[in-house]
Amino acid sequence: MNNGPEIHIEFAPELHLFVPQARPSGALRTATDGVSSLGHVVESLGVPLTEVGTLVVDGREVPASHVPAEGESVRVRTVTRPQRVPGAPLRFLLDVHLGTLARRLRLLGVDTAYESTDIGDPALAARSAAEQRVMLSRDRGLLRRRELWAGAFVYSTRPEEQLQEVLDRFRPDLRPWTRCTACNGLLRQATKDEVADQLKHGTHRTYDVFAQCRDCGRAYWKGAHHEQLEAIVEQAVSRSAQHG
Structure with a gap:
């Protein structure tokens, strides 16, 4: 991804193993293509969305479908525990x-x-x-x-x-x-x-x-x-x- 808005992303400590390219704090800057969702950006950096809890952009929670804008600051949190799976009995x-x-x-x-x-x-x-x-x-x-x-x-x-x-x-x-x-x-x-x-x-x-x-x-x-x-x-x- 390049030539699009640049954003700052900080990953929760539990997710650091997926993003070895990030700084020790779990933070990095990345350019996006201007059309891909934040969920796609996170996955392209190596983090499966199964491991992502909430996505927080400039202090507000957003869905994975959010399209990042220039200069946004993103925090990627891990899933809450215990994790509840809706619908079917847990198996x-x-x-x-x-x-x-x-x-x-x-x-x-x-x-x-x-x-x-x-x-x-x-x-x-x-x-x-x-x-x-x-x-x-x-x-x-x-x-x-x-x-x-x-x-x-x-x-x-x-x-x-x-x-x-x-x-x-x-x-x-x-x-x-x-x-x-x-x-x-x-x-x-x-x-x-x-x-x-x-x-x-x-x-x-x-x-x-x-x-x-x-x-x-x-x-x-x-x-x-x-x-x-x-x-x-x-x-x-x-x-x-x-x-x-």
Whole structure:
């Protein structure tokens, strides 16, 4: 963008990673083309609009459709937390790179769809819109697609921090141990006989309490990794309770 009005933009600290070209304060000056919206300008500088809260121009809030004028001073704020998504019940869609996060959200009973193969950005965006799911991704290009129902950038690369991010940002209702971590289906109580074909001899002898996915039929019991999973659940539930 050039040969148009020059404006001053200051980004909230949480957004600085998207604009490495800005000064340490998160401020920069940029020329616009005189016709593009402020939302387009912000995105062209590297910030997905999914991460933008309010836009303030010379002290007044403006919509993303606002066309900047010469000399305007813009403040770009981050989304408020907890973030409310209007309309559909809160549910998520995760791309191929967030498999561990998907399993942990399902462990907590959060409705979480996940694509285990790379189906491409257009297909992901279309599914987000069709199923009214919040798209979680580290792909900025995907989050800029207009057809998304809603989206959010996942800032960390560490699964435990990613889970904390999502829980803090959206505050979903937690219903631990109610969903299949493999397919997102709902679990039901099951007898040993109903899941016997999935049990090794030692498991069959040692355990008596089982659950089974209503969709894919996978069996669950408190096996060797249960303490680790219990710790993830307890930490998440405790953090959720602290936030009220």
